[in-house]
Amino acid sequence: MPPFSIKRRLLLGAALYLLYALIALVFLTGVGGKRVVAAPVFSPYQAALPSAAITTELIKVLTTPPGSAAGAAQNESLRLPDLQIFDPFDIHTVSSQKGGDLRLKFGTMIWNAGTGPLETRGAENPGTKQLEVYQYLYPRGDEQAQQGKRIGTFDYNHRHGHLHLQTFARYQLWSLGRKGKLEGLVATNDKVGFCLMDIKPVDLKRRNAASAPVYAGCRADVQGISVGYGDEYVAQLFEQDLDITNLPDGNYVLVTVANPDREIDEARYRNNVSAVMIALKGGALVPYPVGL
Numbered sequence: 147m148p149p150f151s152i153k154r155r156l157l158l159g160a161a162l163y164l165l166y167a168l169i170a171l172v173f174l175t176g177v178g179g180k181r182v183v184a185a186p187v188f189s190p191y192q193a194a195l196p197s198a199a200i201t202t203e204l205i206k207v208l209t210t211p212p213g214s215a216a217g218a219a220q221n222e223s224l225r226l227p228d229l230q231i232f233d234p235f236d237i238h239t240v241s242s243q244k245g246g247d248l249r250l251k252f253g254t255m256i257w258n259a260g261t262g263p264l265e266t267r268g269a270e271n272p273g274t275k276q277l278e279v280y281q282y283l284y285p286r287g288d289e290q291a292q293q294g295k296r297i298g299t300f301d302y303n304h305r306h307g308h309l310h311l312q313t314f315a316r317y318q319l320w321s322l323g324r325k326g327k328l329e330g331l332v333a334t335n336d337k338v339g340f341c342l343m344d345i346k347p348v349d350l351k352r353r354n355a356a357s358a359p360v361y362a363g364c365r366a367d368v369q370g371i372s373v374g375y376g377d378e379y380v381a382q383l384f385e386q387d388l389d390i391t392n393l394p395d396g397n398y399v400l401v402t403v404a405n406p407d408r409e410i411d412e413a414r415y416r417n418n419v420s421a422v423m424i425a426l427k428g429g430a431l432v433p434y435p436v437g438l
């Protein structure tokens with residue numbers, strides 16, 4: 147076989163060069179690759195509540211109806227949203243500075259398992275210049291939403307750089323006694339604001355689930371969570387924490403609640419609470435439980 151001519155070598159080199167360039171292009175741009183949605187990262191330090199009694203007690207304490215909440219939940223003609231909250235995830239501690247405060251950080255995921263979207267619309271009050279927020283509800287067999295009650299305000303959150311619906315979630319830490327009995331509230335973040343968005347698909351197979359994200363921006367006129375979609379707030383965000391400075395060593399329950407004041411009309415409220423057990427020793431998370 148005759149040796150390759152210079153011309154053939156050059157052609158071969160050029161062809162290889164093109165092939166490498168093509169591979170690099172596909173690799174760098176992700177063309178042909180699959181976009182993977184990461185699952186929540188559960189902390190090795192969190193434990194599920196073993197006792198149904200604690201859960202029942204917590205739910206009773208945290209979701210007692212404030213009198214007038216039954217409203218739309220009884221209304222069969224509406225497709226109501228149903229907010230459900232995942233167990234808090236990615237739990238870790240952060241010390242902001244030497245000798246400064248210590249914070250328990252975690253992520254929150256709230257999704258809509260109802261038959262209708264959670265839709266909220268903002269409208270400026272000409273008197274106060276505030277963005278008043280109303281819930282909009284979809285009747286069965288009708289795509290035209292009707293205005294529900296006022297559920298709060300959209301406020302500009304400077305640290306997040308966008309509008310939040312105030313008091314969409316509440317975070318608490320409860321201490322556990324020797325026999326695993328719920329003792330007392332030791333830390334709380336009462337008014338956690340969220341920008342409501344279709345961030346992650348959770349269950350798109352359910353009836354009335356949206357086939358694609360509908361609520362896609364922190365807008366002033368409309369925000370919401372579609373059926374089957376979840377709104378996630380990762381642990382790194384401001385407000386995704388509780389102040390645990392100087393808390394004694396011990397076992398605790400981290401509780402997160404969606405729609406804590408029941409401002410938003412939903413099909414049910416029992417599934418708005420989630421809790422996990424954690425243990426603290428010397429200001430650090432240790433595997434649950436810690437012996438005292």
Ligand SMILES: [Zn+2]
Nearest residue numbers: 303306340341
């Ligand atoms: Zn935000």
